[in-house]
Amino acid sequence: MPRLALYALVVCLLAVTAAVVSFVQGSTWLGVVWVLLAGLSSNMAWYYLRRARTAASR
Helix, strand or coil: CCHHHHHHHHHHHHHHHHHHHHHHHCCHHHHHHHHHHHHHHHHHHHHHHHHHHHHHHC
């Protein structure tokens, strides 16, 4: 697994955890921001994984 994809995956998991904590504490807006950050980092992880696969197949 490429290093950037791993970092993006770790950020995604931390953002999901922060979103759950925010929603449990009643902070809806902050929870939404964390969910958006989790989505962004998830897309970045998929991008770096696909980029590494296409580079390896060439």
